[in-house]
Amino acid sequence: MLKIVKTSLALAALGLGFTGTAQADINDALANICTIVQANDKGELRKKIRLVESDYRLKLRDYYSGITCGGNSLIRTAILNNAVEAGTLLVKKMPKDDLSSPEDDGKTLQAWVSESGHQDSPIADVLAKRL
Numbered sequence: 001m002l003k004i005v006k007t008s009l010a011l012a013a014l015g016l017g018f019t020g021t022a023q024a025d026i027n028d029a030l031a032n033i034c035t036i037v038q039a040n041d042k043g044e045l046r047k048k049i050r051l052v053e054s055d056y057r058l059k060l061r062d063y064y065s066g067i068t069c070g071g072n073s074l075i076r077t078a079i080l081n082n083a084v085e086a087g088t089l090l091v092k093k094m095p096k097d098d099l100s101s102p103e104d105d106g107k108t109l110q111a112w113v114s115e116s117g118h119q120d121s122p123i124a125d126v127l128a129k130r131l
Contacts, residue, residue, distance in 0.1 A: 025056075030063060034074070037086045037087070045090075073103050
């Protein structure tokens with residue numbers, strides 16, 4: 001019986017150790033995603049999304065709201081940097097419900113586009129067609 005308790009405690013301690021490591025790893029994996037979007041590197045962005053999905057079983061919608069690039073979401077960053085290919089990929093990968101929901105500042109992407117004067121952006125066109 002004592003051996004079972006020791007084994008259970010050891011497994012629990014190992015599990016807690018892996019949890020902290022996994023969180024740090026996902027942060028490392030997503031560390032340069034803002035730079036990728038700003039550089040409009042669609043191929044590298046696609047690789048990053050696939051890597052996170054295969055290694056951590058997370059879809060873009062699972063971590064999209066947790067990433068900010070200078071206070072802006074990834075799609076807003078793409079619009080501001082005229083990163084058409086990366087922004088279009090992000091819009092197409094995100095579910096429609098998530099695209100129409102308010103972001104951290106309480107504004108939806110469409111409202112932000114209208115208020116900031118980016119209606120002429122090709123990404124805004126793709127966003128409008130998707131919604």
